[in-house]
Structures are given as C-alpha cells and as structure tokens.
Amino acid sequence: MKTKKVLIVDANDMNRRLIENLIEHLCGYESVKSGLEAVEKASQVAFDLILMDLQMPVMDGITTAQTIWRKSPYNCPIIAVSSYSEAHSKKCLLEMGFTALISKPIRPKDFLEAVSDILSCTEDEKISFSKPPEIIDEKVFQQLSKFNSVINLRSLYIEFIEEFDGLIHLIDKAFQEKDKQTLIKHLHTIKGNSGTLGVNAIFTFSSEADLLARAENWDALGTALKNLINERVIFKKYLEEETIFNP
Structure with a gap:
C-alpha cells in the first residue's frame, strides 16, 4: 500500500x-x-x-x-x-x-x-x-425522448430553469424568514420537477434541502441551498454546451 x-x-x-x-x-x-x-x-x-x-x-x-x-x-x-x-x-x-x-x-x-x-x-x-451520475439521467431522458423531439425537450429544460429561478428567490426569502412551510412547498416543487426531468444533481440537492428544512437545520440548509444554486449554473451551462441539444 x-x-x-x-x-x-x-x-x-x-x-x-x-x-x-x-x-x-x-x-x-x-x-x-x-x-x-x-x-x-x-x-x-x-x-x-x-x-x-x-x-x-x-x-x-x-x-x-x-x-x-x-x-x-x-x-x-x-x-x-x-x-x-x-x-x-x-x-x-x-x-x-x-x-x-x-x-x-x-x-x-x-x-x-x-x-x-x-x-x-x-x-x-x-x-x-x-463515476458520478450523469447530469441528466439517461433512462429518464430516453423515456422522454420517445414522446418528445430534442427541440421540445430542450424547451422543457429551459422552462424548468426559468421556473427554478422564480422559485429560488421565494426560497431565499423564506429561508431568511425561517418560513418552514413555504420552504418545503417550493423545494418540493423543484424536487418533483427535477425528478420528472431526470436532472440528477438538482434533484439530489433539493431533496436534501427539503429534509433539512423539515428538520429546521438552518445552518446545513444554507449550505445546501448554495449548492442547489450552483447546480443550476452547471446545468444551464450543460444545456448550452451539450451537442445533443445544439446539433
């Protein structure tokens, strides 16, 4: 060794x-x-x-x-x-x-x-x-591809980002006010939609943040929310650079 x-x-x-x-x-x-x-x-x-x-x-x-x-x-x-x-x-x-x-x-x-x-x-x-999981879950993407063109899928992912941006402002406000129920509500929406679309890291971080909000672990939740926001940046960059979305 x-x-x-x-x-x-x-x-x-x-x-x-x-x-x-x-x-x-x-x-x-x-x-x-x-x-x-x-x-x-x-x-x-x-x-x-x-x-x-x-x-x-x-x-x-x-x-x-x-x-x-x-x-x-x-x-x-x-x-x-x-x-x-x-x-x-x-x-x-x-x-x-x-x-x-x-x-x-x-x-x-x-x-x-x-x-x-x-x-x-x-x-x-x-x-x-x-090897970490793919940014987009391959199985979920394949299932979605059966019923949607790549162009439509890209539009869905962009809509997801836009919705995320709107919700994260509400989440940040609720976090500052320690408004547990509002936090859980909006994090649950992000978790559900990211899971449906197979956006792995955002699903993981929103799931963790949801649990931390329920436990009122404010210090750890602050870190989880920062990581969640960072993943949004990574995912947006992925959409812009991934060749399957930009033939």
Missing part, C-alpha cells in the same frame, strides 16, 4: 496536518489548501484516492469534486470529509458520486480503516464507484 498516493484537500491548516500525520502511516500523499489547487493537481496526477473537505471557502468541496469529475482524465474515488454526519447528508453525497463520508471530528482508527478499505480495492472496483 506504500506505493499508493492520496490527495488531501483541506483549507484548515490544523485539520490538514492531522490527516497528513495519519495518512503517512499508510502511503504517500500530496496536500493542497483550496479547491482550485485540487482541480489542477487532480488533472495532472493519477491519485488512488482524494480526501475532500466539504466546508472550504471560495470553492467548496462538492463543487471541487464535481469539477474534478468533469475535467480530470483519471478515475479516482473521492471521500467527503465533513462535520455533517446525518444519514440524509451521507445518502445525498453518495448519490452525487462520493465513495464515502468521513465525519468530523476524525477518529484515527475509523479513519485509517476507511481509507485502507478503499486503497485496497482493485482498479475495476475503484472505477465502478468513482
């Missing part, structure tokens, strides 16, 4: 040093302080595993991971490292494409066991769980 190499991504100097001290007992490593550095490094080096802190400034860990999945030529498992340990958060992260969630505060024994388990996987196993 000493031949393996891990990329540690954490903006907090103390957390990063702690992880470095643990990882050096298993294998080699490199570490970076920001999401931008992580994207650049992951595009240049074939790491066996990436440990990704989610709460980073400028570019958070989820956005960083999604960028790596899109840009890196290498298939590499990514473990989320986060203070969010609720079951629904773990489920959402796994659905996004993360291999596992390690909760803070880090417990050395559990941490080393989790990392060792993944590093000891075969290359085929790593490839199978390191």
Whole structure:
C-alpha cells in the first residue's frame, strides 16, 4: 500500500496536518489548501484516492469534486470529509458520486480503516464507484425522448430553469424568514420537477434541502441551498454546451 498516493484537500491548516500525520502511516500523499489547487493537481496526477473537505471557502468541496469529475482524465474515488454526519447528508453525497463520508471530528482508527478499505480495492472496483451520475439521467431522458423531439425537450429544460429561478428567490426569502412551510412547498416543487426531468444533481440537492428544512437545520440548509444554486449554473451551462441539444 506504500506505493499508493492520496490527495488531501483541506483549507484548515490544523485539520490538514492531522490527516497528513495519519495518512503517512499508510502511503504517500500530496496536500493542497483550496479547491482550485485540487482541480489542477487532480488533472495532472493519477491519485488512488482524494480526501475532500466539504466546508472550504471560495470553492467548496462538492463543487471541487464535481469539477474534478468533469475535467480530470483519471478515475479516482473521492471521500467527503465533513462535520455533517446525518444519514440524509451521507445518502445525498453518495448519490452525487462520493465513495464515502468521513465525519468530523476524525477518529484515527475509523479513519485509517476507511481509507485502507478503499486503497485496497482493485482498479475495476475503484472505477465502478468513482463515476458520478450523469447530469441528466439517461433512462429518464430516453423515456422522454420517445414522446418528445430534442427541440421540445430542450424547451422543457429551459422552462424548468426559468421556473427554478422564480422559485429560488421565494426560497431565499423564506429561508431568511425561517418560513418552514413555504420552504418545503417550493423545494418540493423543484424536487418533483427535477425528478420528472431526470436532472440528477438538482434533484439530489433539493431533496436534501427539503429534509433539512423539515428538520429546521438552518445552518446545513444554507449550505445546501448554495449548492442547489450552483447546480443550476452547471446545468444551464450543460444545456448550452451539450451537442445533443445544439446539433
């Protein structure tokens, strides 16, 4: 296992040093302080595993991971490292494409066991769980394509974005006012429509935000809403660049 190499991504100097001290007992490593550095490094080096802190400034860990999945030529498992340990958060992260969630505060024994388990996987196993879901669910898209032309489908997705933009303003206002029922109502609409259209990441984040709103977990909800808005930007760019929608 000493031949393996891990990329540690954490903006907090103390957390990063702690992880470095643990990882050096298993294998080699490199570490970076920001999401931008992580994207650049992951595009240049074939790491066996990436440990990704989610709460980073400028570019958070989820956005960083999604960028790596899109840009890196290498298939590499990514473990989320986060203070969010609720079951629904773990489920959402796994659905996004993360291999596992390690909760803070880090417990050395559990941490080393989790990392060792993944590093000891075969290359085929790593490839199978390191690929995140497509931006648009392929099965849903194929079903919709049976009854709609590509032009009509593109129009539906654009209408979805326009509706999203209208609802997100209402959601933000309700969030500021801690208006639970309004939040649930509008998040449920986004969740339902994104699920119908197979818009995977927006469905995942709106589902998580819906659960957090019901639990009145305002701090975690704020982060989930930021990620939801970021996914809207990614999806809009996808529609503009994907060749199937722009022959």
